[in-house]
Amino acid sequence: QKEGKKERAMVDRVFIARIWRILKIMVPRTLCKETGYLLLIAVMLVLRTYCDIWMIQNGTVIESAIIGRSRKDFKKYLFNFIAAMPAISLVNNFLKYGLNELKLCFRVRLTRYLYEEYLKAYTYYKMGNLDNRIANPDQLLTQDVEKFCNSVVDLYSNLSKPFLDIVLYIFKLTSAIGAQGPASMMAYLIISGFFLTRLRRPIGKMTIVEQKYEGEYRYVNSRLITNSEEIAFYNGNLREKQTIHKTFRKLVEHLHNFILFRFSMGFIDTIIAKYLATVVGYLVVSRPFLNLSDPRHQNSTHAELLEDYYQSGRMLLRMSQALGRIVLAGREMTRLAG
Numbered sequence: 001q002k003e004g005k006k007e008r009a010m011v012d013r014v015f016i017a018r019i020w021r022i023l024k025i026m027v028p029r030t031l032c033k034e035t036g037y038l039l040l041i042a043v044m045l046v047l048r049t050y051c052d053i054w055m056i057q058n059g060t061v062i063e064s065a066i067i068g069r070s071r072k073d074f075k076k077y078l079f080n081f082i083a084a085m086p087a088i089s090l091v092n093n094f095l096k097y098g099l100n101e102l103k104l105c106f107r108v109r110l111t112r113y114l115y116e117e118y119l120k121a122y123t124y125y126k127m128g129n130l131d132n133r134i135a136n137p138d139q140l141l142t143q144d145v146e147k148f149c150n151s152v153v154d155l156y157s158n159l160s161k162p163f164l165d166i167v168l169y170i171f172k173l174t175s176a177i178g179a180q181g182p183a184s185m186m187a188y189l190i191i192s193g194f195f196l197t198r199l200r201r202p203i204g205k206m207t208i209v210e211q212k213y214e215g216e217y218r219y220v221n222s223r224l225i226t227n228s229e230e231i232a233f234y235n236g237n238l239r240e241k242q243t244i245h246k247t248f249r250k251l252v253e254h255l256h257n258f259i260l261f262r263f264s265m266g267f268i269d270t271i272i273a274k275y276l277a278t279v280v281g282y283l284v285v286s287r288p289f290l291n292l293s294d295p296r297h298q299n300s301t302h303a304e305l306l307e308d309y310y311q312s313g314r315m316l317l318r319m320s321q322a323l324g325r326i327v328l329a330g331r332e333m334t335r336l337a338g
Contacts, residue, residue, distance in 0.1 A: 019152075025113050026106045026149070034109070037102040038156075044095040045161045049168055051088045052318060058084075060310040068303055099153055106149040114141055136215030138222070144211060158329045162322035169319040173312060181284040181316065188280050189323045192272045200265060206258050213251040220247050277320040285309070285316045 027034045058081055065073035118124050118141065127137050170182040224231065224240050231240055289309055300308065 022110070022148075023152075026109045026152075028109070034102065034105050037098050037105060041095065041098040041102065041157065042160065044091055044098060045157070045164055047091045048095060049161070049164050051084075051091055052165070053168065053172065053315070054084070055081075055088070056314045056318070057311060060307055060314070063310065064303060064307045067306065099157055102156075103150050103153045106152060107146055110145055110149060111141065114145065136219050139211070139215045139218050143214075155329060155333060158325055162325040162329070165322035166319060166326075169315050169322070173315055173319065181287070182319070184284050185277075185280060185316070185319060185323055188277065189326065192276070193326070196269060196272060199268065202261065203265070206254075206261065209254055210251075210258060213247075213254055217244075217247045217251050220244050273323075273325075274321070277323055278317065281313075281316045281320040285313045 027038070029035070058077055062074065062077045062081070065071075065077060118127070118137065124137075166186075173182050220240075220243055224244070231237060289305065
């Protein structure tokens with residue numbers, strides 16, 4: 001029971017409190033380098049969303065010009081797209097730069113703090129010889145810290161960008177197809193998010209077990225190197241070989257089970273968060289066009305209907321994809337809890 005409690009991992013108030021404590025270590029002050037990168041990422045995310053909206057609108061008028069056989073409009077909007085390419089590329093790469101630098105900054109802050117505590121007085125000795133709660137401090141201080149920092153930054157990006165997309169696309173779509181469309185998508189998000197969160201619960205525990213087995217495998221290998229002289233003296237190589245193979249086999253079996261579980265969850269995630277979200281998007285965007293009594297399109301020409309449909313459809317598709325990314329971000333949060 002004690003072990004079961006120890007390995008329980010959920011996204012709850014305890015998880016939020018622990019993350020908050022660690023975040024205060026990684027972002028120690030209001031004005032620091034990490035805050036600057038957080039601000040840079042936020043600005044680039046806003047600019048990228050506006051770039052996405054502009055590309056949807058510009059792409060729609062280019063296609064409308066092609067269908068309408070307007071050479072003048074086609075050249076005009078195509079040159080607009082060519083002129084905007086350097087700026088859009090700069091925004092995308094500034095975003096990647098900010099994310100990579102923030103991951104590194106978080107890792108530096110957290111590593112320094114952990115080593116400060118680890119090398120304080122005789123903590124390192126107690127952990128290695130008197131306290132068995134942390135069996136593999138070397139893995140915790142290296143690989144686990146890197147994975148944790150990467151996950152935190154990825155989660156920040158994967159949550160903030162979709163939320164921003166949703167706000168802007170709701171604003172744009174409400175004026176085009178009414179408030180009912182975005183409201184239907186939000187209802188779908190809440191229902192599907194609740195359902196997928198329930199299904200993902202085992203991921204946190206499985207992540208804990210994976211890190212434990214990885215640490216054990218690393219430990220038996222480092223123990224062989226450290227004690228090679230004694231092992232050679234007592235001819236213990238066969239015994240060590242059995243131990244290493246047994247530890248590795250246990251790790252591989254767990255990884256196989258984890259891969260199978262992620263395959264099953266990925267199958268369900270993709271259907272619910274991607275394809276079904278797209279179906280809901282099509283149903284929503286088609287309503288004002290298929291409703292012949294809708295006043296917004298009663299006097300519209302075929303070209304105007306086509307242009308409105310492409311703009312609304314693509315915005316709603318992007319919004320459904322943003323909702324899907326938020327649903328899938330729950331998977332990363334569950335993994336982070338582990």
